[in-house]
Amino acid sequence: MCGIAGILFKHHAGPVGDVLIKMLADLNRRGSDSTGVALYSNLPVGNLVVRIKVEEEATEETVDWRKLIVETAQEYGAVRQSERVGQYVRLLMDYDGEYEDLTVALEESGAGVEVFSMGQRLEIIKQMGLAVELDATHAISSFQGTHGISHTRMATESRIDISHSHPFWARPFPDISVVHNGHITNYHKLRRRLEIKGHRFNTENDSEVIAVYIADKMQQGASLDEAVQCTIDVLDGTFTYLVATGDSIGYARDQFGTKPLVVAETADLVAIASEEAPLYKAFPSGLDCREAGAREVRTWRLPVAEPALATV
Amino acid sequence: MTASIDCAALTTREINQAIQRLAAEGEAEIHLLNPEARHSLGVTIFSPVKIVIEGTAGYYCGGMNDGATFHVKGNVGWSVGECMLSGEIVVEHNSASGTGASIRGGTVVVKGHAGARTGVAQKGGLIVVGGDTGYMTGFMMQQGIMVICGDAAEGLGDSMYAGSIYVGGDVNDPGNDAVLQAMTDEDRQFLSETLDRYGLSDKRPISDFKKIGSGGRLHNFSKADFELWRVAM
Numbered sequence: 001m002c003g004i005a006g007i008l009f010k011h012h013a014g015p016v017g018d019v020l021i022k023m024l025a026d027l028n029r030r031g032s033d034s035t036g037v038a039l040y041s042n043l044p045v046g047n048l049v050v051r052i053k054v055e056e057e058a059t060e061e062t063v064d065w066r067k068l069i070v071e072t073a074q075e076y077g078a079v080r081q082s083e084r085v086g087q088y089v090r091l092l093m094d095y096d097g098e099y100e101d102l103t104v105a106l107e108e109s110g111a112g113v114e115v116f117s118m119g120q121r122l123e124i125i126k127q128m129g130l131a132v133e134l135d136a137t138h139a140i141s142s143f144q145g146t147h148g149i150s151h152t153r154m155a156t157e158s159r160i161d162i163s164h165s166h167p168f169w170a171r172p173f174p175d176i177s178v179v180h181n182g183h184i185t186n187y188h189k190l191r192r193r194l195e196i197k198g199h200r201f202n203t204e205n206d207s208e209v210i211a212v213y214i215a216d217k218m219q220q221g222a223s224l225d226e227a228v229q230c231t232i233d234v235l236d237g238t239f240t241y242l243v244a245t246g247d248s249i250g251y252a253r254d255q256f257g258t259k260p261l262v263v264a265e266t267a268d269l270v271a272i273a274s275e276e277a278p279l280y281k282a283f284p285s286g287l288d289c290r291e292a293g294a295r296e297v298r299t300w301r302l303p304v305a306e307p308a309l310a311t312v
Numbered sequence: 313m314t315a316s317i318d319c320a321a322l323t324t325r326e327i328n329q330a331i332q333r334l335a336a337e338g339e340a341e342i343h344l345l346n347p348e349a350r351h352s353l354g355v356t357i358f359s360p361v362k363i364v365i366e367g368t369a370g371y372y373c374g375g376m377n378d379g380a381t382f383h384v385k386g387n388v389g390w391s392v393g394e395c396m397l398s399g400e401i402v403v404e405h406n407s408a409s410g411t412g413a414s415i416r417g418g419t420v421v422v423k424g425h426a427g428a429r430t431g432v433a434q435k436g437g438l439i440v441v442g443g444d445t446g447y448m449t450g451f452m453m454q455q456g457i458m459v460i461c462g463d464a465a466e467g468l469g470d471s472m473y474a475g476s477i478y479v480g481g482d483v484n485d486p487g488n489d490a491v492l493q494a495m496t497d498e499d500r501q502f503l504s505e506t507l508d509r510y511g512l513s514d515k516r517p518i519s520d521f522k523k524i525g526s527g528g529r530l531h532n533f534s535k536a537d538f539e540l541w542r543v544a545m
Binding site: 256257260262275276277279280286288289290291293294295 | 348349350351367368370371386387389390405406407408409424425427428429446447448465466
């Protein structure tokens with residue numbers, strides 16, 4: 001199955017983390033292998049935030065991450081903040097170079113090191129187990145931001161580990177993330193095409209190809225809406241996915257409407273989830289919602305005048 | 313007599329067992345409070361009891377119903393009334409995919425919009441939708457009647473064997489072998505009475521309705537219809 005959920009506050013930063021964790025706790029019914037979020041907010045310092053996995057299973061700090069990660073990053077720009085939480089190192093830094101260069105350098109700094117997200121606004125945090133555990137480790141509930149997407153996984157293919165969990169970052173394109181419910185049957189073909197164009201993949205998970213495909217389209221000049229629209233015909237198999245960029249959120253459903261999705265929109269927010277029940281957990285008085293149709297694509301964008309809304 | 317069950321503190325199994333117990337004790341009407349889109353509410357109820365869901369139900373609401381009357385004040389999720397034999401389910405707002413899937417009898421009314429595959433493999437009974445209906449509505453329908461006041465998405469009535477689908481709005485892309493049939497005075501009389509009964513008369517004038525049925529070309533294989541079969545399969 002898998003569960004997906006997203007939230008966008010249209011006019012001001014809001015409790016993105018709290019809303020997503022409440023929805024995910026219910027969506028763990030649809031998948032409990034792993035839980036993850038892609039959160040978007042403004043940075044207090046620096047122009048780049050990087051989330052890096054340093055160990056697959058880390059309860060104690062066995063890796064000298066300051067030496068591995070921070071010293072490597074310092075060669076590329078000033079590291080303004082660094083911290084280690086769970087399996088992750090989080091860096092806030094100044095960087096104006098190519099994202100792929102920094103990504104490769106960080107990943108080559110040590111065995112098992114993997115950059116999970118990079119951007120001006122995006123932070124991907126994912127972990128094995130349930131939403132309540134993710135929240136306990138990373139205090140997701142206290143996160144304030146403009147928007148976010150999230151996922152609970154019931155793995156049907158590819159490994160069950162933190163790397164193969166959702167959300168996926170559209171490496172090396174900043175701020176683009178995807179969560180997916182379904183199965184992309186032409187994954188290998190699409191991946192080969194994108195690899196020939198020079199894109200790199202970190203996992204064997206079919207969902208990663210959606211993120212990279214959309215980012216590739218946008219790099220060629222397509223808007224998010226146009227890129228997502230293309231996926232309806234390019235992707236084969238079953239899919240309902242959510243995509244987010246630094247200032248937008250969107251969804252697409254496959255031609256048969258195989259995987260569920262309900263959408264609620266008010267004057268202030270857009271809330272999206274696999275089922276209606278999780279919406280009740282985050283918004284107890286309920287939201288007026290409707291099931292998305294087959295082949296349906298919708299995207300929302302934050303007001304252009306305020307791409308960088310202040311965090312509360 | 314009227315009873316109420318607060319779903320908030322109970323498991324789904326406890327809720328459904330409470331419904332069956334109250335119905336056996338002779339309650340005429342049971343209200344479910346705080347349903348919060350929970351799945352499988354009121355499945356396999358075989359008593360002529362009235363169940364009022366004070367909010368939104370999740371998947372399979374009223375599934376396999378035989379004789380009970382449901383009134384859902386909010387939305388329902390997938391497959392409301394799936395495999396119903398008899399009874400009635402009225403939903404005030406929207407429903408999701410598989411609305412009234414495979415019902416053999418009884419009535420499912422959705423006053424708002426219904427999702428994809430509404431009335432898939434319908435084998436009898438009546439499905440009424442006040443708004444639009446989704447992709448492949450009436451796919452492989454075998455018997456019964458469907459009334460759609462709004463528009464029908466692509467694939468309406470694809471590969472249907474028999475039965476009738478009345479559509480008040482647009483049918484832009486009917487499914488394989490779904491054909492337009494002539495409306496009779498009896499059809500109009502039936503529509504008028506049905507919409508009136510569920511307070512849907514203002515949704516669409518009766519004169520707008522079209523009737524869709526099976527063209528019969530998929531009942532028996534014919535080489536001349538090979539292309540149609542190829543697409544249908």
